[in-house]
Amino acid sequence: MKERNVQIGKSGVLSTPLGLGTNAVGGTNLFPNLKDATGIEIVKAGLDSGIKLLDTAFAYGMGHSEELIGQAIQGYDRGSFAIASKGAQQVTGDSVVINNDPEFLKQAVEDSLKRLHTTYLDVFYIHFPDDHTPKDKAVAALNELKVEGKIKAIGVSNFSMDQLKEANKDGLVDIVEDQYSLIHRDAEKELFPYLKDHDISFVPFFPLASGLLTGKYDNSAVNFADDDIRHSNPDFQGARFAEIVKAVNTLKPLAEQKNATIAQLVLAWYMQNPNISVVIPGAKHPEQVQSNAKAMDVELSDAEYQQIDAAFATFK
Numbered sequence: 001m002k003e004r005n006v007q008i009g010k011s012g013v014l015s016t017p018l019g020l021g022t023n024a025v026g027g028t029n030l031f032p033n034l035k036d037a038t039g040i041e042i043v044k045a046g047l048d049s050g051i052k053l054l055d056t057a058f059a060y061g062m063g064h065s066e067e068l069i070g071q072a073i074q075g076y077d078r079g080s081f082a083i084a085s086k087g088a089q090q091v092t093g094d095s096v097v098i099n100n101d102p103e104f105l106k107q108a109v110e111d112s113l114k115r116l117h118t119t120y121l122d123v124f125y126i127h128f129p130d131d132h133t134p135k136d137k138a139v140a141a142l143n144e145l146k147v148e149g150k151i152k153a154i155g156v157s158n159f160s161m162d163q164l165k166e167a168n169k170d171g172l173v174d175i176v177e178d179q180y181s182l183i184h185r186d187a188e189k190e191l192f193p194y195l196k197d198h199d200i201s202f203v204p205f206f207p208l209a210s211g212l213l214t215g216k217y218d219n220s221a222v223n224f225a226d227d228d229i230r231h232s233n234p235d236f237q238g239a240r241f242a243e244i245v246k247a248v249n250t251l252k253p254l255a256e257q258k259n260a261t262i263a264q265l266v267l268a269w270y271m272q273n274p275n276i277s278v279v280i281p282g283a284k285h286p287e288q289v290q291s292n293a294k295a296m297d298v299e300l301s302d303a304e305y306q307q308i309d310a311a312f313a314t315f316k
């Protein structure tokens with residue numbers, strides 16, 4: 001595997017260009033039928049495959065993803081991989097409210113550290129913006145934790161451009177995580193130029209469009225259970241679904257020619273995209289992680305990169 005590390009923003013945090021998304025590790029509020037033991041195996045498969053960034057969040061299983069990762073990483077050298085977590089969800093009884101209050105975020109980090117059985121987070125993201133806290137104040141609180149060594153890099157996720165600019169008033173944001181994929185390309189317009197100008201790293205979420213970009217779907221309609229986050233996802237419905245499947249299938253000859261899977265080609269495309277720091281595909285099985293990690297060995301020529309880009313030109 002290529003020994004290639006990427007640096008997160010202006011922080012000293014390093015990662016492989018491919019990390020592991022863990023919303024299906026303990027994320028029982030997002031997907032049905034998840035098993036804890038499989039979740040732990042997924043994390044271990046990631047670390048054993050040389051992946052150096054685990055992306056988790058309180059919201060995945062309301063702490064359960066972090067707890068399982070805390071178990072899985074026992075026996076691994078904590079300094080050899082990075083953990084990114086996220087918070088902002090305040091749970092009171094049955095209600096969940098987004099809160100970016102400085103004191104709430106500081107407590108959220110402390111709680112994440114306990115669940116993960118670790119003394120620091122490499123990245124902490126404000127998972128969602130609330131509608132009242134000044135974003136620079138929220139980030140200033142995280143910067144205090146950075147000075148204390150409890151977190152090493154500051155991230156924001158799901159922020160509008162205005163919220164990001166407010167959050168980064170003092171130049172303290174290291175990394176942004178937002179939806180971006182070959183079929184969701186809004187970030188190319190305003191976000192990527194801003195991030196480049198401000199030396200901020202970018203992590204796209206849903207890079208495989210929740211499995212759609214792996215080439216495993218044909219035109220047969222798919223139905224997910226009501227308690228699966230894909231249940232009402234428009235990408236899996238009607239004409240849009242058919243258009244995505246058609247575009248993905250045009251990559252088959254290139255995949256065969258390169259002795260790679262379509263998922264590996266797609267992941268390699270992100271790794272060669274200059275706007276992206278770390279791509280974090282999720283997985284339901286350890287075998288998917290092992291296969292996805294091999295994308296780090298797939299090299300695309302400029303022409304191949306352009307060919308993949310062009311296959312999804314209608315989604316720009």
Ligand SMILES: NC(=O)c1ccc[n+]([C@@H]2O[C@H](COP(=O)([O-])OP(=O)(O)OC[C@H]3O[C@@H](n4cnc5c(N)ncnc54)[C@H](OP(=O)(O)O)[C@@H]3O)[C@@H](O)[C@H]2O)c1
Nearest residue numbers: 021022023205206207208209210211214281282283284288
């Ligand atoms: N910041 C945010 O608000 C936010 C939001 C969403 C996600 N995220 C993060 O982004 C990560 C990635 O998103 P995601 O996991 O939802 O979606 P994704 O990476 O686009 O797709 C992952 C899914 O694709 C399927 N898959 C993966 N590898 C495969 C392979 N080699 N062959 C066939 N199928 C494969 C698996 O589902 P099946 O086996 O069921 O098809 C897997 O769960 C998350 O895990 C999470 O860490 C962050």
